[in-house]
Amino acid sequence: MTKNLGESAQRWGPAPIPRALRVVIADDDRDSVLTLMMLFRHEGDEVRGVYAGRNVLAAVNDFDPDVVILDINLPGLSGWEIARSLREKRGQVRPLLIGVSGEYVQGSDKVLAQILGFNHYLIKPYEFSDLQILLKPVRFPDAME
Numbered sequence: 001m002t003k004n005l006g007e008s009a010q011r012w013g014p015a016p017i018p019r020a021l022r023v024v025i026a027d028d029d030r031d032s033v034l035t036l037m038m039l040f041r042h043e044g045d046e047v048r049g050v051y052a053g054r055n056v057l058a059a060v061n062d063f064d065p066d067v068v069i070l071d072i073n074l075p076g077l078s079g080w081e082i083a084r085s086l087r088e089k090r091g092q093v094r095p096l097l098i099g100v101s102g103e104y105v106q107g108s109d110k111v112l113a114q115i116l117g118f119n120h121y122l123i124k125p126y127e128f129s130d131l132q133i134l135l136k137p138v139r140f141p142d143a144m145e
Helices: 005-012 030-042 053-063 079-090 107-115 128-139
Strands: 022-026 046-050 067-071 096-101 120-123
Touching: 022 030, 022 053, 030 046, 030 128, 046 053, 053 067, 053 079, 067 079, 067 128, 079 096, 079 107, 096 128, 107 120, 120 128
Parallel strands: 022 046, 022 067, 067 096, 096 120
Antiparallel strands: none
16 A cells, blocks of 8 residues: 555654754865865855864854864864863853864773863764764754754
8 A cells, every 4th residue: 555645744744944054164184174165065054164273263253153073183273172162162052063083083082072072073084974964953953852
């Protein structure tokens, strides 16, 4: 027996509408930043790219992002220091902090990331789909209630 697709949509309600996000991507690898910026823009998001640690806090203050994707091993100011500073100044809720690293890959690094206020921690290389999964509660806040 085949179900009518209209019945299914009526039963579950309309599909949630994705929310455009404001994203700061901080990484000293310019190709990674540019690639992520292109992918996020394709999703309809506003994006800022930053290549040095000393510029991240200013970008966050100026842009007020929903999400910060933060490389741990940034020149000038490490992702660890930036996360600590952001959480002290802005609290624990916003922005969502996602730490990324290809160098700090031990379990203890993930624990340190959690202590310093990161919401998530990804090991490079990672897939854009990994980010999309982590951002789902921010992109679809009404659907997650």
